[in-house]
Amino acid sequence: MENARQKAARDKDSSHELTVKHQTQLTQLRSLNTALDRITTQVQSYVERQQQIQNNLKQNDDPIPALKQELEEKLSSRVSIENEMKEAKMQVDEVEHQLRELEKRRTETQENSQGIRDELAGKRLSIEGASVKREALEQQITQASYNLQDVIAALPEVLTVASCEEELEKLAARIQRLGPINLAAIDEYTSQSERKIYLDQQNDDLEKALQTLQNAIRKIDRETRTRFKETFDKINKGLQELFPKIFGGGHAYLDMIGEDLLDTGVAIMARPPGKRNSTIHLLSGGEKAMTAIALVFSIFHLNPSPFCMLDEVDAPLDDANIARYANLVKEMSGLIQFIFITHNRLTMESANQLMGVTMQEPGVSRLVSVDIDEAAELAAM
Numbered sequence: 001m002e003n004a005r006q007k008a009a010r011d012k013d014s015s016h017e018l019t020v021k022h023q024t025q026l027t028q029l030r031s032l033n034t035a036l037d038r039i040t041t042q043v044q045s046y047v048e049r050q051q052q053i054q055n056n057l058k059q060n061d062d063p064i065p066a067l068k069q070e071l072e073e074k075l076s077s078r079v080s081i082e083n084e085m086k087e088a089k090m091q092v093d094e095v096e097h098q099l100r101e102l103e104k105r106r107t108e109t110q111e112n113s114q115g116i117r118d119e120l121a122g123k124r125l126s127i128e129g130a131s132v133k134r135e136a137l138e139q140q141i142t143q144a145s146y147n148l149q150d151v152i153a154a155l156p157e158v159l160t161v162a163s164c165e166e167e168l169e170k171l172a173a174r175i176q177r178l179g180p181i182n183l184a185a186i187d188e189y190t191s192q193s194e195r196k197i198y199l200d201q202q203n204d205d206l207e208k209a210l211q212t213l214q215n216a217i218r219k220i221d222r223e224t225r226t227r228f229k230e231t232f233d234k235i236n237k238g239l240q241e242l243f244p245k246i247f248g249g250g251h252a253y254l255d256m257i258g259e260d261l262l263d264t265g266v267a268i269m270a271r272p273p274g275k276r277n278s279t280i281h282l283l284s285g286g287e288k289a290m291t292a293i294a295l296v297f298s299i300f301h302l303n304p305s306p307f308c309m310l311d312e313v314d315a316p317l318d319d320a321n322i323a324r325y326a327n328l329v330k331e332m333s334g335l336i337q338f339i340f341i342t343h344n345r346l347t348m349e350s351a352n353q354l355m356g357v358t359m360q361e362p363g364v365s366r367l368v369s370v371d372i373d374e375a376a377e378l379a380a381m
Contacts, residue, residue, distance in 0.1 A: 001123055004116050011113045018106045025099045032092050039085050046078050225261040231302065232256070232266070238298030239268075246290050246324050249273030268295065285316040290325070297328060300336060310340035314347050326350035 053071055141148055182188070236254040243252035250273040258264030268280055270291045275283075283291065293313060300308065310329075314322050326347055329338050340347065348354060356368040 001120065004120055004123075008113055008116045008120065011109050011116070015106060015109045015113060018102050018109065022099065022102050022106065025095055025102065029092065029095050029099065032088055032095065036085065036088050036092065039081055039088070043078065043081055043085070046074055046081075050074060050078075221262060228261050234302050235295075235298050238301045239294055242294040242298050242301075242328070243270065243291070246294050246321070246328060247272045247287075248320075248324065250275070252291060252294065286318060286321060289313060289316050290321055293325060293328070297332060300332065304335050306337060308336050308338050310338060310342075312341055312343070314340075314342055314344050317344075319346060322346045 050071065138148060141151060232254065240251065240253055244250060250271050252268065252270035255267045255269050256264045257267050268291060270280055270283065270287075272283070272287055280288065280291065314325055317325060322344055323346060326349075329340070330350055332338075340351075342348060352372055354370040354372065356370065358366050358368055360366060
């Protein structure tokens with residue numbers, strides 16, 4: 001740049017000298033043109049005078065010697081003036097040639113000087129742009145809470161312009177994918193941050209409530225498994241005790257058909273005396289009814305209710321099984337009051353109170369109540 005400045009100064013001085021020379025040559029040219037015009041005017045005057053003299057000579061056959069002498073003088077003067085005129089034209093041509101050369105050199109010098117000035121201005125702009133970029137980068141580094149020396153020290157040893165430009169292109173593409181800048185993003189971020197804090201608090205409360213519910217569910221499941229297992233074992237024990245009493249032998253038990261106590265199924269395994277059936281579906285109707293009675297009564301042993309209603313439970317039973325069924329009902333009647341509906345006389349004999357429904361007239365029902373103990377006393381009398 002210093003060499004360019006010195007060259008520009010030299011070219012400027014040379015251009016100034018050429019401009020002075022050009023002005024001098026222009027002044028000389030104007031002087032020569034003025035002299036040439038004056039000489040041309042004189043020549044024109046002499047030509048007119050010569051023409052006048054020639055006309056006079058034509059009119060007079062005897063020219064006056066004085067006029068001839070004057071004509072000769074004028075002619076000689078004309079010749080000298082023409083010679084001067086030629087010399088002046090030659091000088092004018094030479095001056096114009098020099099002037100054109102000087103103008104050409106001046107134009108070239110101005111072009112070179114303008115190119116140097118443009119180059120110098122471009123370099124100044126580049127320096128100023130680099131300075132502005134440097135200040136902007138320093139401000140960005142400061143705003144990002146980084147130290148310039150630390151950033152320079154952290155740069156890799158092999159760092160090329162191509163790799164930096166490639167990284168900048170990647171970052172620009174990522175910024176482009178982000179879309180236009182939203183000036184309200186800061187306010188939105190603040191609002192959304194407050195909402196996030198609120199939602200985080202709600203989420204924490206929900207997680208705590210969920211944890212509490214899960215603990216409660218685990219506790220309930222644990223208690224449910226324990227109570228189910230205890231209840232199952234007690235009912236199974238009662239079934240194993242009642243089944244032989246009802247059937248006069250054989251055995252029966254409950255079996256769980258699943259590993260998890262919360263969703264396991266319960267199967268009844270019953271084998272009356274003298275049978276080797278593999279499933280309860282192979283039992284007869286009476287045997288199924290007696291098995292169901294044993295299961296229901298074992299449940300009543302565990303959790304008795306004040307009343308129990310039996311609706312024609314003895315219908316599929318024969319007389320022997322009805323006797324066992326009646327004995328079981330009498331045995332448990334100390335704890336539970338049984339109300340049963342039946343058509344079987346053996347079952348009626350085991351009852352303490354009978355309520356009958358008769359129809360003496362078509363469509364008219366009538367209830368009849370009989371106390372078995374009173375009836376027995378009347379019959380004995």
